[in-house]
Amino acid sequence: MRVSMKWLREYIGINLGAEELAEVLTKGGIEVEGVEYLNKGFKDVYIGEVKEITSHPQADNLQICTVDTGSQEVTLVSGATNMLLGDRVPVAVPGTILPGGKVIEPAEFRGVLSQGMLCSDKELEIEGVGLDRSRGGILILNSDAPVGTRLEDYLGLDDWVLELELYPNRPDCLAMVNVAREVGTLLGIRPKVSKWAQGETPTWPQAQQKVEIDNPDLSLRYAALLVDNVKIMPSPLWMQNKLRAAGVRPINNIVDITNYCMLEMGQPLHAFDRDKLTGTVRVRLAKENEQIVTLDGMERKLDPDTLVITDDNGPVAIAGVMGGLDSEVTETTQRILFESAHFLGSSVRRTSRRLGLRSEASNRFEKGVNPHWAVSTLGRVAELLVELRAGEPVSFTEKVNNLPEAITIDVYLPKVNYILGTDYTEQEVRKVFDNLDFSYKEKSLGVLAVEIPSYRQDLKIEEDLIEEIARVIGYDRIPTTLAHGSQTQGRRTPEQAFRIKLRRSLIGAGMNEVLSYSFVKKEIDEIWGSKGGGIALLNPLREELGTMRTSLLPGLLEIAARNTSRRNTDLLLFEIGNVYLPKELPLRELPEEISKIAGIAQGGSKRHWHIPQVKHDFFYVKGILTEIAKESGVELEYRRTSNKKYDELLHPGRSAEIFLNDEYLGFIGEIYPQLDAELGLQRPIIFELDFALMFKHSSLEIIAKSYPRFPAIQRDLAVVVPEEIPAEGIKKRVYELGGDLLKEVEIFDVYQGESIPAGHKSLALTMRYQSGERTLKDEEVNTFNSNILAGIQQEFKAEWRK
Amino acid sequence: MREEIPKIKEETLSELQKVSSIEELQELKVRVMGKKGSLTSLLKQMGSLKPEERPQMGQIINDVRNDLEEAWEEKKIILEKEALNRRLDQERIDISLPGTPFPRGHQHPLSKVIEEIEDIFLGMGFMIAEGPEIETDYYNFEALNLPKDHPARDMQDTFFITEDILLRTQTSPVQVRTMEKIAPQLPVKIIAPGKVFRNDDDATHSPMFHQVEGLLVDKGVRMSDLKGLLLYFSRQMFGESREIRLRPSFFPFTEPSAEVDVSCMLCGGNGCRICKYTGWIEILGSGMVHPRVLEMGGYNPKEVTGFAFGIGVERIAMLKYGIEDMRLLFDNDLRFLEQF
Numbered sequence A: 001m002r003v004s005m006k007w008l009r010e011y012i013g014i015n016l017g018a019e020e021l022a023e024v025l026t027k028g029g030i031e032v033e034g035v036e037y038l039n040k041g042f043k044d045v046y047i048g049e050v051k052e053i054t055s056h057p058q059a060d061n062l063q064i065c066t067v068d069t070g071s072q073e074v075t076l077v078s079g080a081t082n083m084l085l086g087d088r089v090p091v092a093v094p095g096t097i098l099p100g101g102k103v104i105e106p107a108e109f110r111g112v113l114s115q116g117m118l119c120s121d122k123e124l125e126i127e128g129v130g131l132d133r134s135r136g137g138i139l140i141l142n143s144d145a146p147v148g149t150r151l152e153d154y155l156g157l158d159d160w161v162l163e164l165e166l167y168p169n170r171p172d173c174l175a176m177v178n179v180a181r182e183v184g185t186l187l188g189i190r191p192k193v194s195k196w197a198q199g200e201t202p203t204w205p206q207a208q209q210k211v212e213i214d215n216p217d218l219s220l221r222y223a224a225l226l227v228d229n230v231k232i233m234p235s236p237l238w239m240q241n242k243l244r245a246a247g248v249r250p251i252n253n254i255v256d257i258t259n260y261c262m263l264e265m266g267q268p269l270h271a272f273d274r275d276k277l278t279g280t281v282r283v284r285l286a287k288e289n290e291q292i293v294t295l296d297g298m299e300r301k302l303d304p305d306t307l308v309i310t311d312d313n314g315p316v317a318i319a320g321v322m323g324g325l326d327s328e329v330t331e332t333t334q335r336i337l338f339e340s341a342h343f344l345g346s347s348v349r350r351t352s353r354r355l356g357l358r359s360e361a362s363n364r365f366e367k368g369v370n371p372h373w374a375v376s377t378l379g380r381v382a383e384l385l386v387e388l389r390a391g392e393p394v395s396f397t398e399k400v401n402n403l404p405e406a407i408t409i410d411v412y413l414p415k416v417n418y419i420l421g422t423d424y425t426e427q428e429v430r431k432v433f434d435n436l437d438f439s440y441k442e443k444s445l446g447v448l449a450v451e452i453p454s455y456r457q458d459l460k461i462e463e464d465l466i467e468e469i470a471r472v473i474g475y476d477r478i479p480t481t482l483a484h485g486s487q488t489q490g491r492r493t494p495e496q497a498f499r500i501k502l503r504r505s506l507i508g509a510g511m512n513e514v515l516s517y518s519f520v521k522k523e524i525d526e527i528w529g530s531k532g533g534g535i536a537l538l539n540p541l542r543e544e545l546g547t548m549r550t551s552l553l554p555g556l557l558e559i560a561a562r563n564t565s566r567r568n569t570d571l572l573l574f575e576i577g578n579v580y581l582p583k584e585l586p587l588r589e590l591p592e593e594i595s596k597i598a599g600i601a602q603g604g605s606k607r608h609w610h611i612p613q614v615k616h617d618f619f620y621v622k623g624i625l626t627e628i629a630k631e632s633g634v635e636l637e638y639r640r641t642s643n644k645k646y647d648e649l650l651h652p653g654r655s656a657e658i659f660l661n662d663e664y665l666g667f668i669g670e671i672y673p674q675l676d677a678e679l680g681l682q683r684p685i686i687f688e689l690d691f692a693l694m695f696k697h698s699s700l701e702i703i704a705k706s707y708p709r710f711p712a713i714q715r716d717l718a719v720v721v722p723e724e725i726p727a728e729g730i731k732k733r734v735y736e737l738g739g740d741l742l743k744e745v746e747i748f749d750v751y752q753g754e755s756i757p758a759g760h761k762s763l764a765l766t767m768r769y770q771s772g773e774r775t776l777k778d779e780e781v782n783t784f785n786s787n788i789l790a791g792i793q794q795e796f797k798a799e800w801r802k
Numbered sequence B: 001m002r003e004e005i006p007k008i009k010e011e012t013l014s015e016l017q018k019v020s021s022i023e024e025l026q027e028l029k030v031r032v033m034g035k036k037g038s039l040t041s042l043l044k045q046m047g048s049l050k051p052e053e054r055p056q057m058g059q060i061i062n063d064v065r066n067d068l069e070e071a072w073e074e075k076k077i078i079l080e081k082e083a084l085n086r087r088l089d090q091e092r093i094d095i096s097l098p099g100t101p102f103p104r105g106h107q108h109p110l111s112k113v114i115e116e117i118e119d120i121f122l123g124m125g126f127m128i129a130e131g132p133e134i135e136t137d138y139y140n141f142e143a144l145n146l147p148k149d150h151p152a153r154d155m156q157d158t159f160f161i162t163e164d165i166l167l168r169t170q171t172s173p174v175q176v177r178t179m180e181k182i183a184p185q186l187p188v189k190i191i192a193p194g195k196v197f198r199n200d201d202d203a204t205h206s207p208m209f210h211q212v213e214g215l216l217v218d219k220g221v222r223m224s225d226l227k228g229l230l231l232y233f234s235r236q237m238f239g240e241s242r243e244i245r246l247r248p249s250f251f252p253f254t255e256p257s258a259e260v261d262v263s264c265m266l267c268g269g270n271g272c273r274i275c276k277y278t279g280w281i282e283i284l285g286s287g288m289v290h291p292r293v294l295e296m297g298g299y300n301p302k303e304v305t306g307f308a309f310g311i312g313v314e315r316i317a318m319l320k321y322g323i324e325d326m327r328l329l330f331d332n333d334l335r336f337l338e339q340f
């Protein structure tokens, strides 16, 4: 809502400037989004009349105009071509200042002296005030614009406008009179508003015109004022200027009156050319296949959900949204039917959405219009028609259903202080209602019965009035206290704590946390997540963000690819987040939200002068997972992938499914050759694990074991085995063969190549024997070692490599 | 023989002067005092002396020997010192070279801020509640006093999945879910951090962002308590000298409602570009829980009151880390992430 300070001052004497008023309103709960001075900095631009136009002898693209500025005739050279003889135009003469501070001086254009310039609305920066008659060049003013007058005076540009950003609970402030009331409340001044804005209803003779409402649930009220002897002409300048300041384009006296009254009272109005209506004016739902051409010239198909105004021939307006072109007021209109009605906000909202058509009227109905003022507003219309000699109000008719009754809310003073934590006195509270201009009476001790005026439909319960009291006195007056209620101890649930621990572990292992959107491109999600299992959004932001992810990988891969393209090629990234798995599609109940941990690694450690680069390969990532598994108190088992799902996604030789207590936890693997390049990546390793399963098996308790006092004996053993035998299997077997005293087995070297037969590999193991009771002897350890060797020689066709 | 002794001493001492390494020193020692050394051979010749001459001679040789030993020791110390100095010199490194890096990851700034907010409220006795990111219309709107076709629904561009299932536009549904779970016990004292979604995308809006919802329902909870709590939070988050200011606002699920501004942490309230020269920065929305919402959560608004608030995590992160474009938070460029 644009509020002109000049207009506002017609209702209320304010000493504050626009900026100060904005501050008062914002602190009072009416947010002011912007404060604007209408004149953007021009001075002494005069209205002139074009007397003569000739082409420039030396330049085809220039015109020479003689313009009468009232005090003199000046010659001006212009590049514009839209002006015609007799047009009223803005003229900048030597000494004129333009926005930005440029001072006009005479200038020569190819031998012709221009004593100034003709201005466009753009140059004057007055596009925002609703002038659009530029015809694409010089601003052409109304033909009655007085020659010799300064344009800034003519347009009333010495005005400030406050742009109100209204919360949905204050549609009343879409009316100037109510803005004045609000300002009055906050400043403690009583505004002067017309009797119409106090709900007075005028009376006229009953019209012959019939009006019917077929759907009273959608239309509470339909009032029509009939006006004869209409004379269409421009509205007076004062009205035009106020409309422009409010951001509304002046059209003609009739249209301007409807807009003016709407801005003043908040009630949308519509003017029909009565001679183009036939028979009964009826409010009803549209029928199948009905259509209408609206004022904007668009043909609109209607459906049985759309409330329309009809005459005997069919729809003449879409209720509360826009009128029809056929019954539009034109230059030749002689009789008018002014509609002042009340339509259900939600119905208008649905229609306006469906048609993609919004208007000042629909905006107001959606947010809430005061149904009690429908006829009062027509009183104001009639008053202006007479004042402007635009027509003669002759008769009136109305259909009205049950209007909401005025309500009274009891306010219990101790409750006010109880909820706010304040100590307001009864006197202070009474003063608030006085400032609001609400009537009240003391019902019983400490209880005020407050009458809510019809324009404040947002006030329904006691708490609403408590907010009124708080905001009018000022939120600054609410003290700062500490809750004195029950004491509680805050702590994370085990699952929340585990998530934090896991995140810390991954970060501690060198991985960087990323955060990607929960919606992804369907096709990519199907590759990495569940085929056909993603939940689609009805109205995605973009098609690529249309499906709720079933895997974290699409997001991670995209982030990795973006980084790679920016030459951040050495990556260690992870994300912890939800994937969304529906029980059935389309959704009938909420899907499962499953927390996952996924990561991607690529490249290697940063190159460094002192240490060799460590590659972020399969084993690096496996090492990280081993570390976090250890910290989580779980043991992971890696099995070669057998699942078809990974075909051509993961390198078959470099991927594994990960199990935890025989339950599938997730997978790890290098991306399939060439697929990596297609994704813009360089042989990355990816993994994705189930968080809930990790948590289920995790144990964060640490039970410290003491260490044995007796020295350990270490033995190394190298064996050559066929290469397909997994190292883990040999290691496990060694462990079993070694007996109780074997405490640790590690593989410290894997070698293939020279001196090792083809198809074989050499594994070097180191074993650590220790007893808790005594010092071991070399001989007994040698025996264990021989047992181990014999065992694996037999079992794995291993050869001892001395 | 008597004449040879001083000669050996002098020669040895002069040779000792020229010795430049421990090895040479050792060699010299062997040459003089080894088994076949010149001094040793003199001792061997003692047998040819008269018995009465022997003690005197032995004394002389011993004296010389002691002198030489002493000289050797001195020389040895000098040589060792020299060797050590040489070694120290050789082992000198360029201390300006960079140290060996060890891998350290970084937490995403948003999860970092969420954790920080959680810790502040955990310290004040709040528990952390969670709720689904895909929600029903009922919990996201209706139970929050936003019936269908309520104009306030326009404040939030909702992503829909079906007519009744949507991506939550706020963390507020967790309020009602938590109350339903806990009612009629008191207090309800939770924060609910999480992802929320709105159909909007520009430098100041992301289609996915994060909020931390707060809710306290108990007997006798006042708006002044809300103000006190939020002042404490703001000071924990942005520094001890911060002040807060409440402005009337509108949320369908609170009444009265307040927008909360914190005094600008950059200019201290004097006005700067970040606070648009007002000295104040809006950080969250809050209010007293609407009686309807308490009712729908299973509480009697005549017996209990409550307050609720919703903190925009992105906003806090941007203020805290001086991030001017929200899109950086979701771009996940390594160079950005590695700063946290």
Ligand SMILES: [Zn+2]
Binding pocket: B264, B265, B266, B267, B268, B269, B270, B271, B272, B273, B274, B275, B276, B277, B279, B280
């Ligand atoms: Zn500032």
